[in-house]
Amino acid sequence: MRIGLAFQLFFKALAGGKTADDLQAVLQGKVSDSKTAAASLPAPEPKVVTESKPVPKPVTPIQSEAITLLATLQREARLIDLVQEPLEQYPDAQVGAAARDVLRDTRKVLERVCGIKPLLPETEGNKVDLPTDASPMRWKITGSASGNKRGVVVHPGWQATHCQLPQWNGNAADALVIAPAEVDLNA
Amino acid sequence: MSARFAVGIDLGTTNSVVAYCDLAEEKASVQLVPIPQFVAPGQIETFYSLPSFLYLPTPEQWASGVWKLEGDPYQNLVIGAYARQVSAEQPDRTIAAAKSWLCHSRIDRRSPLLPWNSNEPVEKLSPVDASKYLLLHLIDAWNKCHPDAPLSEQKVVLTVPASFDMAARELTREAAIAAGLPEHFILLEEPQAALYHWLQSKGDQWRRAVKKGDVIFVCDVGGGTTDLTLVQVEEEQGELVLKRIAVGNHLLVGGDNMDLALAHFLSQKFAARGTKLNPWQSVSLWHSCRKAKESLLTVGGQDPQTIAVLGRGSRLIGGTVQTEISRAEAENILIDGFFPLCPVDALPQRQPQSGFQEIGLPYEHDTGITKHIASFLSSQSSSVAVRPTHLLFNGGVFKAGAFRERLTQVVSSWSEAGSPAVKVLGDLDDLDHAVACGAAYYAWSTSHGGIRIRGGTARSYYVGIESAGLAVPGIPRPLQALCVVPFGMEEGTAIDVQSREVGLIVGQPVSFRFFASPNRKEDKPGHMLKWWDEEELIETAPMELVLQAEAVPDEGFVPVKFHSKITELGVFELWCQSVRDNQRWKLEFNVREDAEV
Numbered sequence: 010m011r012i013g014l015a016f017q018l019f020f021k022a023l024a025g026g027k028t029a030d031d032l033q034a035v036l037q038g039k040v041s042d043s044k045t046a047a048a049s050l051p052a053p054e055p056k057v058v059t060e061s062k063p064v065p066k067p068v069t070p071i072q073s074e075a076i077t078l079l080a081t082l083q084r085e086a087r088l089i090d091l092v093q094e095p096l097e098q099y100p101d102a103q104v105g106a107a108a109r110d111v112l113r114d115t116r117k118v119l120e121r122v123c124g125i126k127p128l129l130p131e132t133e134g135n136k137v138d139l140p141t142d143a144s145p146m147r148w149k150i151t152g153s154a155s156g157n158k159r160g161v162v163v164h165p166g167w168q169a170t171h172c173q174l175p176q177w178n179g180n181a182a183d184a185l186v187i188a189p190a191e192v193d194l195n196a
Numbered sequence: 197m198s199a200r201f202a203v204g205i206d207l208g209t210t211n212s213v214v215a216y217c218d219l220a221e222e223k224a225s226v227q228l229v230p231i232p233q234f235v236a237p238g239q240i241e242t243f244y245s246l247p248s249f250l251y252l253p254t255p256e257q258w259a260s261g262v263w264k265l266e267g268d269p270y271q272n273l274v275i276g277a278y279a280r281q282v283s284a285e286q287p288d289r290t291i292a293a294a295k296s297w298l299c300h301s302r303i304d305r306r307s308p309l310l311p312w313n314s315n316e317p318v319e320k321l322s323p324v325d326a327s328k329y330l331l332l333h334l335i336d337a338w339n340k341c342h343p344d345a346p347l348s349e350q351k352v353v354l355t356v357p358a359s360f361d362m363a364a365r366e367l368t369r370e371a372a373i374a375a376g377l378p379e380h381f382i383l384l385e386e387p388q389a390a391l392y393h394w395l396q397s398k399g400d401q402w403r404r405a406v407k408k409g410d411v412i413f414v415c416d417v418g419g420g421t422t423d424l425t426l427v428q429v430e431e432e433q434g435e436l437v438l439k440r441i442a443v444g445n446h447l448l449v450g451g452d453n454m455d456l457a458l459a460h461f462l463s464q465k466f467a468a469r470g471t472k473l474n475p476w477q478s479v480s481l482w483h484s485c486r487k488a489k490e491s492l493l494t495v496g497g498q499d500p501q502t503i504a505v506l507g508r509g510s511r512l513i514g515g516t517v518q519t520e521i522s523r524a525e526a527e528n529i530l531i532d533g534f535f536p537l538c539p540v541d542a543l544p545q546r547q548p549q550s551g552f553q554e555i556g557l558p559y560e561h562d563t564g565i566t567k568h569i570a571s572f573l574s575s576q577s578s579s580v581a582v583r584p585t586h587l588l589f590n591g592g593v594f595k596a597g598a599f600r601e602r603l604t605q606v607v608s609s610w611s612e613a614g615s616p617a618v619k620v621l622g623d624l625d626d627l628d629h630a631v632a633c634g635a636a637y638y639a640w641s642t643s644h645g646g647i648r649i650r651g652g653t654a655r656s657y658y659v660g661i662e663s664a665g666l667a668v669p670g671i672p673r674p675l676q677a678l679c680v681v682p683f684g685m686e687e688g689t690a691i692d693v694q695s696r697e698v699g700l701i702v703g704q705p706v707s708f709r710f711f712a713s714p715n716r717k718e719d720k721p722g723h724m725l726k727w728w729d730e731e732e733l734i735e736t737a738p739m740e741l742v743l744q745a746e747a748v749p750d751e752g753f754v755p756v757k758f759h760s761k762i763t764e765l766g767v768f769e770l771w772c773q774s775v776r777d778n779q780r781w782k783l784e785f786n787v788r789e790d791a792e793v
Contacts, residue, residue: 077239084236090512099513106504107516110484179238179262189237191509 072177072184081122081175083188086114122174128166137162199351201342202643204389204635205334205377206355207327207368209295210419210452211592212246213632214334217640219351224396224640226633231337233276238262241277245628246337248330249279250291252311252318269336270329272319284479288316293420294326298371299357299364299446301736306367324371331375348378351643353635357423358385358443358654361712362768363737363785369767383766384638386631387414387425388440388649390590393634394622395647402647403436405621406586411441412621413584415569415603416631417593422447422565424572426582427649440651442582444572445714445734449560451489451593454530457563458485458492458521461529462503465519473505477517481505492526493598499523527598535566535602540581540610542570566606573610575715583611588621592628600624650686653762656719657681658733659770660709661698675709677725677733680760680770683717690761694722697755697775700743707740707786721760739770739783756780 082088091111096104119125128147131137139148139158152160179186202224203216214229228244235241237257251274253263263274283290291310298305300323308320321329338347354377356368365383372381384392391414395402406412408431416423424444430437459482463473473481484503491497500522507515544562560568574581584607594600600620608618626633641647658677680693700706711733719725725733743754756772759780763769773780 080236080239084239087506087512090506090510093510094513096513103516104513106502106518107506107513109502110504110506111512113487173242175235175239175241176232177238178240178264180260183238 072179074174076185076187077174077177078122079187082115082118085118086111088115089187123172124170125167126170128168129162131162131165133162133165135162136160199349200345201350202636202639203338203347203350203352204355204632204637204639205331205352206386206389206629206632206635207295207330207334208248208418208631209293209421209450210248211628212248212330212334213244213629214338215629215632215636216338216350217636219640219643221640222644224637224644226396226636228629228632229334229338229341231276231334232265232340233333234263234265234274234278235281236278240265243277246276246330246333247280248292248294249283250275250294250321250326250329251279251282251286252289252291252321265336267336267340269332273329275330275333284482285476287311288314289318291321291326294321294323294330295357296420296446296448297323298327298367299360301361301363324367324374327368327371328375331372331377335376348376350378351639352377352381353384353389353639354381355384355386355389355631355635357421357446358387358425358440359421359423359446361655361734361736362657363710365766366768366785380765382639382642384635385425385440385443385654387416387423387443387588387590388427388651389631389634389638390414390416390622391427391438391588391634391649392638392641393626393630394588396634396637397623405619406436408436410585411582412438412586412588413573413607414588414590416590417565417599418450418591419452420448420450422449422568424569426573426576426584427651438647438649440649440654442572442576443654443714444568447560447565447568449534449563449565449568450591453559453563454489454534454593455482455486457529457533458489458526461525462519462521465521466505466517469519471517473517476508477505480508489530490596492521492523493530493596495597497523501526530596531598531602534563535599535606536564537606537609538564538567538570540570541574542567544568544571566603569607570610581610583615584618585616586619586621589624590627590630594627595624652684652686653681653768654683655681655712655714656683656716657760657768658711658713658725659739659758660711661724674726677711677728678758679719679721679723679725680758681762681768682719682721683713685760685762687762687766688764690759691721692773693758693760695724695757697757698772699753700741700756700772700781701753702743703752705740705742707738708783710736710739710785712736737785740786741772741781741783743781754779 079089083090088111091108129137136159139150139160141158143150147166150160151163177184199219201216202219203214206213206215214231215226216229217224217226230242230244231246232240232242233246252272253274255272257263258272279290280292283292288311294310297303297310297312303309305323308322308325310321310323310326311318314320335347354368354372356365360368369383373379391412398405406429408429410429412427412429414425414427416425422444424447425440426442428439428441430439459478462481462485463478466473481503484505488501488503492501500520502518502520504516504518506512507517509515544560544564544567562568570581573584576582587604587607589600589603604618604620611618622630637646656679658679660675661678662675678693678695681691685691713719713733716732755775757775759771759773761769761771770783771780772783
């Protein structure tokens with residue numbers, strides 16, 4: 010069925026007109042409401058994309074967003090320093106003293122970059138009704154599923170409300186650097 | 197081309213913000229401009245404020261291309277979050293508080309001397325240029341999000357501290373025009389902008405919040421400076437009007453002092469336990485104090501709180517040192533140190549005068565902000581101090597409720613017995629952005645007939661004239677001060693100063709010493725002062741002009757009188773008007789040399 014749709018889209022795109030313009034907008038990510046776009050116009054197979062319009066290669070090297078996030082967490086919260094340090098040699102109090110600041114700053118970064126908030130408005134222990142088409146990505150259901158559509162929230166889940174990472178414009182050779190080496194010339 | 201947007205720019209000492217609204221809207225809805233800036237080499241992040249710091253990278257660093265901002269608004273500079281982050285570690289390569297240097301009359305503000313006392317081979321910038329580059333960054337941010345409406349074509353209001361004198365305002369204007377602000381932008385005092393923000397949030401309801409005779413005290417404590425303003429509510433033809441009646445002197449004390457005071461206290465605690473902090477740890481401690489300042493004063497928060505200085509290098513846990521601070525200690529340092537209880541006739545301690553005073557920013561000797569406020573309120577009249585009825589807070593410091601409560605308590609304690617308690621105006625949600633938003637609203641309201649705070653000049657101004665008489669070697673001739681601008685002279689007015697004639701010498705620079713007074717409100721233009729208190733008249737940059745020989749007859753001098761003018765945009769002009777014909781010449785501020793040294 011998808012292949013059929015893809016071919017339809019392919020020919021519509023070739024023919025031009027409104028559908029073609031819409032497709033172009035979807036491909037360039039210009040449709041503002043991504044939900045409605047996804048519902049009404051499923052993304053075509055990648056093959057069709059390359060045939061109808063070759064995507065130009067990015068000119069500037071792009072850093073993986075995962076590395077950008079790690080770099081931000083290290084820079085502002087020193088999270089990598091904390092998780093890379095062997096814990097066996099320290100008493101809990103010493104670990105706690107360092108972790109408190111790191112965790113506070115980590116949260117601040119995540120708040121700014123992702124806007125993390127619970128997926129459900131209901132708090133733990135409260136009852137909630139399952140929607141009929143409960144997506145397994147949103148709902149992890151335990152217990153008997155036979156007909157019962159009401160349950161207790163064990164964990165309200167998490168979601169990001171946005172994703173705004175720093176823009177990276179470094180050189181390709183540095184794309185995997187998380188934190189620079191620090192050197193003091195006066196020491 | 198006509199402007200589409202009203203734009204307010206808050207060029208702050210520590211943070212800058214740009215706000216705007218659509219001029220076509222019938223009801224102003226103000227938004228903030230996102231400002232992209234470097235947070236690390238090659239990492240650009242966007243915030244709604246720009247730390248007013250400039251970092252000067254080495255030529256090699258710059259050449260590597262990691263500091264390249266799209267569109268190249270400037271070269272060899274990094275401005276914003278990264279510059280602030282490294283400012284403590286690399287003071288020789290960062291410029292901070294350029295704005296405070298702009299109103300420092302003992303230095304040449306157009307010569308490259310920042311970073312102050314830098315030992316690095318950097319290409320230094322003048323305070324005017326540093327301000328220009330900050331504005332360039334802000335203009336670039338605007339143009340990036342409004343590519344079809346360049347800032348040079350919009351209606352722009354730029355804010356300045358109320359305490360800025362004429363010369364500092366003129367330099368701000370110079371920097372702004374050089375950066376590309378439209379020729380006809382308006383200068384607005386920051387505390388007034390904060391009040392406009394409150395007026396906007398209230399709509400027409402503000403008339404119910406205050407009544408005739410009320411006095412609103414706007415207290416703006418920013419990162420590095422404190423700015424004070426009094427606005428009186430008056431009634432004209434049955435309508436309430438607002439009149440700015442006084443502004444305080446430029447006070448170099450603010451939130452940064454509080455962080456430092458806290459850090460200093462804690463480093464002594466560390467030392468007492470045998471932990472000596474190295475310079476890097478001290479900087480780190482200072483940052484920790486900045487973050488902890490608010491939570492330390494929160495009622496019902498943890499007590500005592502732990503302050504940790506994380507280990508340097510990748511040995512984070514092993515290198516971490518920590519100490520505790522109790523709420524009582526924090527209150528003692530921050531609240532009693534900066535907002536001490538004091539009577540209304542309290543006086544701040546003056547800087548001890550010594551023969552060798554290091555030239556640098558003239559930081560306040562006394563950090564008791566309430567004492568500065570008391571002295572400000574008392575100096576407004578010779579008989580009784582002004583008693584404010586309302587308080588409007590501004591500046592990030594007041595995010596901590598304890599500071600707001602203490603200041604309200606102190607100001608209330610100065611009210612006469614039996615009078616109602618001092619009321620606090622405004623919400624807390626916008627302490628960081630109120631000035632820019634208020635400025636944008638003001639720009640919008642000038643073409644939508646909104647309320648306007650009146651007040652004119654916040655000072656009276658004087659030119660120094662040497663009295664004639666026998667010259668005594670080694671002793672300067674006695675100086676008299678001629679009032680050329682009275683207190684409260686309104687924008688868009690001009691005055692012929694009635695006085696004796698003054699002879700202008702032809703062909704060589706003529707320089708007049710220039711003075712300002714915040715509290716001589718009765719002096720009329722033409723009034724000649726033979727004697728004054730040193731505290732009363734403050735010398736600012738001198739004004740000068742060169743009279744070309746061909747312009748005048750041959751006696752070698754021209755008898756003139758003064759003519760002063762303040763344009764609609766708040767630009768001050770002082771002219772010498774020939775008494776013989778219609779010729780006149782404009783005096784310019786000379787900020788190149790120090791009048792005192």
